[in-house]
Amino acid sequence: MIQNSLFSKWQMAILMCSLLIGAFVSCSSDGGSSGGNSGSGTIPSDLVVTTEIVGVSTQYPNGNGSGTVKFSITPNNATSYKVVFGDGETIETTTGVFTHTYSSSGTKTYEVQVTAFNGLKYFNISKSIIVFVATTQIWGDEFDVDGAPNSTKWGYDLGAGGWGNNEPQYYTNRTENAIVQGGVLKIITKKESYLGSNYTSARLKTAGKFSFKYGKVEIRAKMPSGGGTWPALWMLGDNIGTVSWPACGEIDIMEHLGNQLNKIYGTLHYPGHSGATGDGSTTMISNAATEFHVYSLDWRADTIKFYVDNQLFKTFVNSASVPFNQNFFLIINCAIGGDFGGTIDPNFVSSTLEVDYIRVYN
Template identity: 70%
Template sequence: MKILKKILILPILLLGSLIGCSSGDSNDGTAPNTPTINVVINTEVVGTTTAMPNGDGSGLVKYTVTPSSGVSYKVDFGDGETAEPASGIFSHTYTESGTKSYEIKVTVFNGLKYYTATKPITVFVATKEIWGDEFNVDGAPDTNKWGYDLGAGGWGNNEPQYYTNRPENVYIQGGYLKIKTIKENYLGSTYTSARLKTAGKYSFKYGKIEFRAKLPAGAGTWPALWMLGDNIGTVGWPACGEIDVMEHVGNQLNKIFGTLHYSGRSGGNGDSSTTIISNATTEFHTYTLDWRADSIKFYVDNQLFKTFTNSASVPFNQNFFIIMNCAIGGNFGGAIDPNFVSSIFEIDYVRVYN
């Protein structure tokens, strides 16, 4: 009988030991593991109604993530934007126009481990102008919007012009910005012109930019509507990226160039496409860039002529500023008509949309 009691007692002691470990105690006295987190993402697209199931067009979405406090968060909104909110209650405004679907990804850290959840969301964003200049006030361009590149030196392309901000070279008249290229002797140069830019005043990331312009005539003229990355001062060119919405050279009349420059695609090796239009120098046309996280598209008069696949491997996912100028001659402009006296590059408006 004593032998039986001993046999029964042994498994009972073993069972008690197992129960003690499952409660979080350990033989070495360390603390138990933090419990697993179940991450839940709740979304509210602002302005959702039966008639507008994807929101009121503002693009604003409110998020509530549980657990909502006491942990850290990392959020990928699916549109190229990320955040590290202080709590699980936050919001985000999508800016790409149209009805788009995204997948939000939330990573929660509980002190020991990372837990991730994802959720699809569809948002409607109304198209709206977010910046622009209609050039409706005669005189000098608005200094709150435009600055200048000044001087000579070839501008990396052996161009002979000197860029000024003189009223002889740049002015607004009758609802149009006019950039006038003149053959004249000026501070050691044989031509003058102007190059306006929004650097330090305005830049944007993604959206649509539209110019309405009439291009200058004359062999050697080289008008351009383009953009550079804000970080050019730190990383240089072409690492900052360059987007040429429109370039035209008088020696190739009516051929419109749309080009992207970046590391490995500089100078004459740019990623470029062309289209032929009529009356480039005698009529106004619209030159448009549709710039998104996944694509960059070039249009003339709403006709698509170039599509580029955007990705994280190229520098077109940051803020860019706007440039408008007219060069003459140089590596791309080519031979200048010896009878050239002057020409005018006219811009009706510049508009930036979300």
Template identity: 60%
Template sequence: MKNYKFLLIISFFSFLFFSCGGSSSGSSEPVVTTPTNLVINKIIVGSSATMPNGDGTGVVNFTASANNAKEYKMSVDGEILTSTTGNFTYTFKQSGTNEHTVYVSAYNGDKSISGSTKLTVYVIPKAVFFDEFNVDGAPDSSKWGYDLGNSNGWGNNEAQYYTNRTQNAIVSNGTLKINLIKESYQGYNYTSARLLSKGKYSMKYGKVEIRAKIPSGGGTWPALWMLGDNIDSVGWPACGEIDIMEHVGNQLNRIFGTLHYPGRSGGNAYGTSVMIPNATTEFHIYSMEWNASTIKIYVDNQLFFTYNNNANSPFNQNFFFIMNVAMGGNFGGTIDPNVTNATMEVDYIRVYQ
């Protein structure tokens, strides 16, 4: 009996001790539950069966949900967004069609759960340079200058003399017209124009679109092309040359895409060609996509030439544009004496980055 009473007394005082101890330190901290079952949903604005990657605005709506979550954070393209509801709207900025990975974390205090989702989004490229050739008269002098004369055949034994006259280059009815004319001028039998954006605009990487209709006739040699900004200091071909489009009347409807650089220039240039219908009677879109990895050349969105770019090539600097119609020469070939005029029409040039 004595032992029983002793145990009761000990139990009672133990209860009092622990009770007093608990009351002196306050109530215990609440248990924080780690969020679970994180779900990430996304809706690309404008997505449809024909445009699965969106309407080009780049806007995507995200919804994240998790059990016991009180706050959400989303990391996308180097930006951090925070929400208490799990709803986010983000506008992607990288032009073209690109895959992105989005990371989401759900928080309850210092406890969290994380996940990610991938999506492909289309963003309409923004034109950083363009000429729609909608103002009649001489070409826009803020965008275009001229090469003049013959300069010993421009290295190709060409027969034309370039001028800055509106007879040879004029904007009318929504297009730029570069006119090759058979006439006696400054000791030469042909005049034409060679427009260039040198000193006015140049670009490094991006997409170029030029819509043009090119001339026919034996000896005609229209070109839409580019040269490196450093040509005056390093010369050609060290500066690099990108020929987005070349055509010679003696090879009707054959479009050339070519690069010139040290070791691959002149007749040894690196390029290829493609046949298209109605090159001289209809407008076609000649385009290039250029980045640190590749240069791709297209006609009417048909890829026909790819160059694998590298850090040692000259194609990692700014280039300016040239548009011209030459006559004869090493590439233009035999001149048909019956050709009295030939016109390249350019509807627009647009540069996207």
């Protein structure tokens, strides 16, 4: 009786181990698809991802340039999907029918990864698509003529007074603070006594010269260094003179703080979300002050997206209830200190924001 009892317990232990191992066995199928068999429910296998690139024709085999792709996943026996579009964007959805718009210009190949879930069970499938995105440049500055910035494109904000953030610098239009040299715009922030201020810098703007509604902005720039520096690449609504701020809206494509090296801010300011309560996100990059990076904005009627080096880090849902559906103008500046710039390094002497180009596309 003792031997039989021990044998039964041994058999039961083997059986339990087999069940536990079986619960975590993965399976795979042809084409690189794979599934996980954990928990209850049926594995949503045999998935097919169908894509329709909008505007495909004999002349445009990869689409009409809008970048919009319609997706359909069948059979639809999954409870949810995770989709990685291959351009830095990901969605989680409960429907197998959706659209996505690619924004990087040119003809590019994207590897789309789809994971279908049914409870704890899942199935993966991937598909490559080639999408054409057409853009037309409507404005830009390559900063390829040495000297003062192009006066047909740029004006200046001048003076001191804190600029609403208790900043100590005086903005000038001198070439000592803003000059084009060697193919880049240099905005130079200096510690110097000037008209009652202890620092000088420059703030360039396209107000009255160029503004636009919706489009893509690309700015290739290298940040200044030094505690207290606060460079910004941003936009304000054309109607600021009549409705004031923040009713005009503000889009900060990029802000960087010398006291928070390599941390990039993307922020929107509007009524109810302005100043310290602005609607923003951040991302960390490497070598912001020693290498050039591309900071970009994709501004549409339904979304506003922020990127660094084509990597998305913020998406804002645009609507008629916010002031981002009118013309905006561009601003480039470097402040120092103030409420956001923070403590100025007592050893600070001078630092330079360098801008290689600014391009605006429709």
